[in-house]
Amino acid sequence: MALVNPDFVEEVKRSGRFDASACMNCGVCSAVCPMGIELLPRKLFRYVLLGVKDRVLENVETIYSCLLCRLCEVNCPAQVHIAENVRFLRCYMNKKVFKI
Amino acid sequence: MPLPIGDTVGILADNLRIRKSVLPVPDKSASAWARGLGLTRGGETILYTGRMYQLIPYIEALNKVQEKIEDSWIADFVKVGRVINRFINVAGLLAVPSRNMQESCGRILVNIARLLRRAGVEFGYLYEEDLYSGALVYDLGVDDVLEAHARRVMDVFKKYRVKKVITVDPHTTHMLRSVYPNLIKGYDLQVKSYLEVLVERDLKPRKELRLEAVVHDSCLYARQENVLQEQRTLLDKAGIDLREPVDSGKFTFCCGGPAESLFPRKAKENAKKRVDQIKKVSFRAVTMCPICLVNLQKAAGGEIQVEDISSYLVQAYCGG
Numbered sequence: 001m002a003l004v005n006p007d008f009v010e011e012v013k014r015s016g017r018f019d020a021s022a023c024m025n026c027g028v029c030s031a032v033c034p035m036g037i038e039l040l041p042r043k044l045f046r047y048v049l050l051g052v053k054d055r056v057l058e059n060v061e062t063i064y065s066c067l068l069c070r071l072c073e074v075n076c077p078a079q080v081h082i083a084e085n086v087r088f089l090r091c092y093m094n095k096k097v098f099k100i
Numbered sequence: 101m102p103l104p105i106g107d108t109v110g111i112l113a114d115n116l117r118i119r120k121s122v123l124p125v126p127d128k129s130a131s132a133w134a135r136g137l138g139l140t141r142g143g144e145t146i147l148y149t150g151r152m153y154q155l156i157p158y159i160e161a162l163n164k165v166q167e168k169i170e171d172s173w174i175a176d177f178v179k180v181g182r183v184i185n186r187f188i189n190v191a192g193l194l195a196v197p198s199r200n201m202q203e204s205c206g207r208i209l210v211n212i213a214r215l216l217r218r219a220g221v222e223f224g225y226l227y228e229e230d231l232y233s234g235a236l237v238y239d240l241g242v243d244d245v246l247e248a249h250a251r252r253v254m255d256v257f258k259k260y261r262v263k264k265v266i267t268v269d270p271h272t273t274h275m276l277r278s279v280y281p282n283l284i285k286g287y288d289l290q291v292k293s294y295l296e297v298l299v300e301r302d303l304k305p306r307k308e309l310r311l312e313a314v315v316h317d318s319c320l321y322a323r324q325e326n327v328l329q330e331q332r333t334l335l336d337k338a339g340i341d342l343r344e345p346v347d348s349g350k351f352t353f354c355c356g357g358p359a360e361s362l363f364p365r366k367a368k369e370n371a372k373k374r375v376d377q378i379k380k381v382s383f384r385a386v387t388m389c390p391i392c393l394v395n396l397q398k399a400a401g402g403e404i405q406v407e408d409i410s411s412y413l414v415q416a417y418c419g420g
Contacts, residue, residue, distance in 0.1 A: 034354050034356070035356075035359070035366065035370060060105055061102065061105065064105050064109075064362050064363075065359060065363060065366060067319075067356065067357075067358040067359055067370070068239055068358055069319040069323075069354035069358065070319060070323045070324065071351065071354065073323070074350060087239070087241045089241075090240060090241025091241040091242075091243055093106075094106075094109060098105070098109065098110065099106075100106065100113055100242055100245075
């Protein structure tokens with residue numbers, strides 16, 4: 001069961017730094033990912049947009065495993081700024097989880 | 101268990117904040133490559149290394165340690181390491197660079213300086229004030245530490261009244277050309293990779309190399325900074341028969357290097373995939389990024405020859 005956290009949605013919105021609403025969940029990003037990451041970006045981005053904070057926090061390793069190589073980004077038909085969104089998630093983790 | 105992410109990121113960010121680099125390279129060692137070249141200190145146009153090539157031997161040495169402790173019980177002690185690291189440079193104690201690698205990375209920078217001189221470019225160098233750009237901390241998302249560091253870098257540029265910056269690698273190019281403008285108010289530096297400068301100057305080769313090689317594009321050059329034709333033009337004019345691997349140009353396949361600081365094993369697996377793609381086309385690969393160079397060399401284990409582009413360019417355009 002996924003628990004939606006409206007505060008998390010609000011927090012992400014307020015930052016003005018995460019934008020994946022154009023994502024159509026087509027799966028091209030996962031198909032071309034050199035690291036073979038299935039969860040990131042599309043599924044994890046969906047969790048962020050929906051506010052399923054627990055699922056996001058469960059996947060710290062995935063968030064930091066992304067190479068930021070942008071192969072997914074140049075292939076994304078919706079032109080989502082994937083790498084910048086991943087960097088936002090890392091910033092979030094650094095501050096909220098790791099207290100850096 | 102993998103290396104603890106938060107503590108590892110914390111150590112790298114602390115190092116940048118306290119010691120101006122993710123892995124502190126002694127100033128003397130960072131500028132040693134320029135000894136005897138008679139480069140002026142600073143000036144309107146500078147060659148800015150961002151210490152990327154100088155960092156490679158240290159990254160390599162630390163990576164060997166990380167590989168050993170990744171998935172072992174010792175990984176738990178990284179937390180303690182972070183606390184100690186604030187007072188004592190732990191990474192500096194663990195990462196003892198190989199002299200051979202230091203010399204070969206230094207040679208790459210000398211090659212680049214020689215090529216620019218051959219093209220008639222007048223440039224200075226900041227010596228010990230040529231600071232790391234903060235590229236890794238940017239990737240890891242420690243933005244406030246990066247912003248403070250970017251201001252430090254800019255202060256040095258202002259001090260020497262720098263207007264034009266010639267970069268030597270894709271990460272530094274990206275930081276100065278695409279990231280810093282969003283961090284620094286009134287940013288007006290003109291930033292170009294040395295490959296772009298050499299093409300602009302229409303440098304003519306002195307020697308034809310007559311060999312075949314695969315171009316391994318850097319992700320940042322190919323997908324962010326639009327440096328795609330320059331390397332091909334220069335290599336082609338040098339007489340190199342260029343081959344392309346299955347994923348090339350704008351769709352180049354990452355060497356895996358960006359994962360190295362946190363997941364050495366994953367980085368190596370990825371580099372192996374790329375080496376497999378390359379060796380289907382040629383046994384000689386040309387890189388233009390220090391991270392790609394070291395990662396592919398390590399994964400290749402001698403199966404293919406991986407060389408920095410400057411090694412070929414200096415032979416062709418400077419006659420050896």
